[in-house]
Structure formats: C-alpha cells, structure tokens
Amino acid sequence: MSEQYQVEEQDQSKRIDKLLTDVMEDVSRSQVQGLLKDEHVQVNGEAVKSNYKVQQGDVITWAIPEPEPMELKAENIDLHIVYEDSDVVVVNKPAGMVVHPAAGHGSGTLVNALLYHCNDLSGINGVERPGIVHRIDKDTSGLLMVAKNDVAHRSLVEQLQQKTVERRYEAIVHGIISHEYGTIDAPIGRDPKDRQRMAVVEGGRDAVTHFQVIKHYDEFTLVECKLETGRTHQIRVHMRYINHPLAGDPKYGPRKTLEMDGQALHAKTLGFEHPKTGEWMSFEVEPPAAFRDMVDYLEERSK
Structure with a gap:
C-alpha cells in the first residue's frame, strides 16, 4: 500500500x-x-x-515493501537496565533508539538489545515484539517496563488498561504557559489531512494528559506531564493542541525551534504493581545530557 x-x-x-x-x-x-x-x-x-x-x-x-519473515537477532547493544528480576525488566531507553523492529529494519532496536541481555521475554506480542508491553517514540528517552513471561505481560497490560500505571514525563514546550496546572482531555486519532500524523479528532480514542509547570523561561516552559492514557504521540499531540508544541519536535512543532535531535521529551517516572508480588514499584531517571544541556541553555538565556 x-x-x-x-x-x-x-x-x-x-x-x-x-x-x-x-x-x-x-x-x-x-x-x-x-x-x-x-x-x-x-x-x-x-x-x-x-x-x-x-x-x-x-x-x-x-511504498514500504512487505517485510520478509523476520528472524530477530540478539545484539550486544549497551542497555541501561534500572531493575530486573525473573518477571520484569525496567529499561532507561536512550533517545534515538527504536523500541521494536518494523518494516525495513530489524536491527539496532531495544528488542534486539533485550534478546542479548535477557534469557526469556514474553511472547504475547509475537516474534517481532517480545516482552514489549508499551512503547515510547524513537526520539523520546526514558523508562519502559518489559515483561519476561506471559503472566507478567498480562498483568502489566491490565494495569495500563485500568490506568493504574504511573507515567510522568519532562518536556520543554514552546511559549509561556499562563497557568501552573492543567488537564487536556481530547480524543486522538489519525490526522485526516496527513495520515503520517496523529491529531485531536472527533471520534478519536479517549486521551487524557495532566501537566504541571516546573519553570518558565524566555519563550519556553519546562513542564511535567502525567499520562492517564497512552495514545500514539499523546503528549506531542496534546501540547500542540493547546498551542504549546514540544521544542525540537519535527512532526508537530514549528520550524523555528531549539536545536535538538528530536522532541524534548523524557519519560522520567514509572510506577506499577509487581505482577507477581503485588508490591508497588516506582522508578525515576534524570533526563539525558542533551536535555539537561538545553535546560541550562534556557536558564542562561533567561537571565
């Protein structure tokens, strides 16, 4: 097609x-x-x-050709594993890494790296997405939970569906947000004018993002976003919808923006119930150096 x-x-x-x-x-x-x-x-x-x-x-x-049957290869790629046991792995994914193979590429992904580092991954999502419970965009950094068996996978998916998983992101957005807190409750679906993008559309899937201002800068705002749902490109689409698109976002942001390799978005906090013990587990990682450097630049520029 x-x-x-x-x-x-x-x-x-x-x-x-x-x-x-x-x-x-x-x-x-x-x-x-x-x-x-x-x-x-x-x-x-x-x-x-x-x-x-x-x-x-x-x-x-x-037209992207139909992929040939894919035999995934384990690849010795450095991974920042934040937590691991016999049921779950929590990984801090770097910006620039695709989560799972897709048509046209079957190497260099998080899945290839996981296959090298882990003996077992759940098989619910098939051979091309072993262990993958949820995903973040290629140029978004931060925390992902990965299931090592099918029982753990079902539990984590159910928690996502029940909206009990805690997912908080840091983002740099264009403009000065005038209020300290807000909730964006707007359905997301394919953009009817551009099928390569998502947009707020009537009849789209429910999508809710809560945000809190961390700090204002000259022409930009540092915010924390909390996901209630997990739609494709949700934070990027929602912040654009309220006229505060993410800095560096090539798909949803303005042409004149900060010099960054992709959107300024980092999944910093992840919390969930352990699928076996029921214990609440929470993890937090700082944004990568490129994100921190941009915050430092905005600090200097705003003085």
Whole structure:
C-alpha cells in the first residue's frame, strides 16, 4: 500500500531523506536512504536520489515493501537496565533508539538489545515484539517496563488498561504557559489531512494528559506531564493542541525551534504493581545530557 506527502512551503529545499525521516514514523534516515536506493520512493512519479532537494508542491509517494519473515537477532547493544528480576525488566531507553523492529529494519532496536541481555521475554506480542508491553517514540528517552513471561505481560497490560500505571514525563514546550496546572482531555486519532500524523479528532480514542509547570523561561516552559492514557504521540499531540508544541519536535512543532535531535521529551517516572508480588514499584531517571544541556541553555538565556 503506497502513501504520499505533498511538500509544503516550510519543507522547501530540504533533502528528501531528511524530510522523509521526519514524516515517516519510526523509520531511520538510513532506512529511508535504502528505500530511495531501491526506488520505493518517487517524486512526481519519478525515482530520485537521497540528496534530492524537495520543492514546494512536490508529491512524494512511497511504498514500504512487505517485510520478509523476520528472524530477530540478539545484539550486544549497551542497555541501561534500572531493575530486573525473573518477571520484569525496567529499561532507561536512550533517545534515538527504536523500541521494536518494523518494516525495513530489524536491527539496532531495544528488542534486539533485550534478546542479548535477557534469557526469556514474553511472547504475547509475537516474534517481532517480545516482552514489549508499551512503547515510547524513537526520539523520546526514558523508562519502559518489559515483561519476561506471559503472566507478567498480562498483568502489566491490565494495569495500563485500568490506568493504574504511573507515567510522568519532562518536556520543554514552546511559549509561556499562563497557568501552573492543567488537564487536556481530547480524543486522538489519525490526522485526516496527513495520515503520517496523529491529531485531536472527533471520534478519536479517549486521551487524557495532566501537566504541571516546573519553570518558565524566555519563550519556553519546562513542564511535567502525567499520562492517564497512552495514545500514539499523546503528549506531542496534546501540547500542540493547546498551542504549546514540544521544542525540537519535527512532526508537530514549528520550524523555528531549539536545536535538538528530536522532541524534548523524557519519560522520567514509572510506577506499577509487581505482577507477581503485588508490591508497588516506582522508578525515576534524570533526563539525558542533551536535555539537561538545553535546560541550562534556557536558564542562561533567561537571565
């Protein structure tokens, strides 16, 4: 099935591989370059090279080939494991790492790393997503819980459905939020104008985000967001909806933003009941250096 994107004014003169990396969800630049090389991408009906600079009005069409049956390989990739026992693993995922394999790439993901570090992972989500209970975006850093067996997996999924899992994020957003606390209760679904994005839409799935201002800066605000639900791109979509999009967000943010590799979003707190013991477990990790450096920059700029 092919998809398409019409180049807008703000995309003018971007390299096509860079633009498609921003437009296509969970696909790396190298994977986009592979699609271009194999002529799975066309501009106005013709194949182009990775360095082609797009023009306003260009119609880009692509079709990701059906994946061949995937044999996942364990890969010795460094992982920051925050907690592990016989039932669950809590991992601090770095920004830039895809959670699980998808069409066009089967290596370098969190799943590949987990297969190397763990003897067993739950099989409920099939061979391509072993152990994966929930996910965070490629360029979002922070905490994820992973199930090591099916019993643990079912328990953690049920907790997510019952909205008892605690998930708190730090984010840098554009603009000065005028109130200290807020709740965004707005349904999320596919953007009817752009199928590569999510949006607040009538008839979408229920989505609730609570936020609290941590600090105001010159033209930006540092916030903590608490998820009540876990929709695709929820915080990114909700903050854009209230006109405070995330800094560095190539998909939902403005063109003029902070110089960052992806959105300024970090999953800092994760709490849940242990699937076997019922004990409440809570974990917290500081944002990565790039996020902290940007906060320091905003501090200096605001003096």
